[in-house]
Amino acid sequence: MLQNKNKLCVHINHNIYFTELFDCLFICKIGGFHINSCELLLLLKKDAANMSSEYLTRITEKETEDTQSPYGSLQYNIQCLARYNRKNFFELKERDCTDLSEEIDIGKLEDFTFRISKYMDEYAPNQRDLKEYTRIISTYLTFIAKEPLHPLGMYVNEDQTIFENDGVYYCPAKSKNILEEMSLCKYCVCRAIS
Secondary structure, eight states: OEEETTEEEEEETTEEEEEEOOSOOOOEETTEEOEEHHHHHHHHHHHHHTSOHHHHHHHHHHHHHOOOOOTTSHHHHHHHHHHHHHHHHHHHHHOOSTTOOOEEOHHHHHHHHHHHHHHHHHHSTTOHHHHHHHHHHHHIIIIIIOOOSSOTTOBSSSSOBOEEETTEEEETTHHHHTTSTTOSTTTOSOEEOO
């Protein structure tokens, strides 16, 4: 992290993110850059504020146009994920740093960002807004909110969904999907079901 005249520059995965310096104390320790959860939230809020308003309007309109699809169908999962992402995007824009001070492992953050970038480049090439939207939400869910990357109730196979029991999240597909080379399951708070 480098400070320069009320700007903060953080190098993550060979990208540079800038944000205004708010009320957080930015610390640079010998041996590398460090960032805490409050600082990361402020970076994500800045990135969210810079999202294309046309893109955000389009996803909001698309969500309101969609009719409820049959449970378990691919379209149901897409709608479920779209609603979850939209809710969390607007939640992060309103969230404050009151309870955030945990240090973020910059190596994990870089790897996480790299994995999202590779995935989006492969499955949604040339969709820059979607890639940025996904990166912002996924980073928020993983490092700030500590919630699943996919919504509760989303089907991961024909008859199993992501669920919560006594404050612990479970994903029936995690043990299989975590084996994939660029899987984000490694970072998701959901536990695998053995």
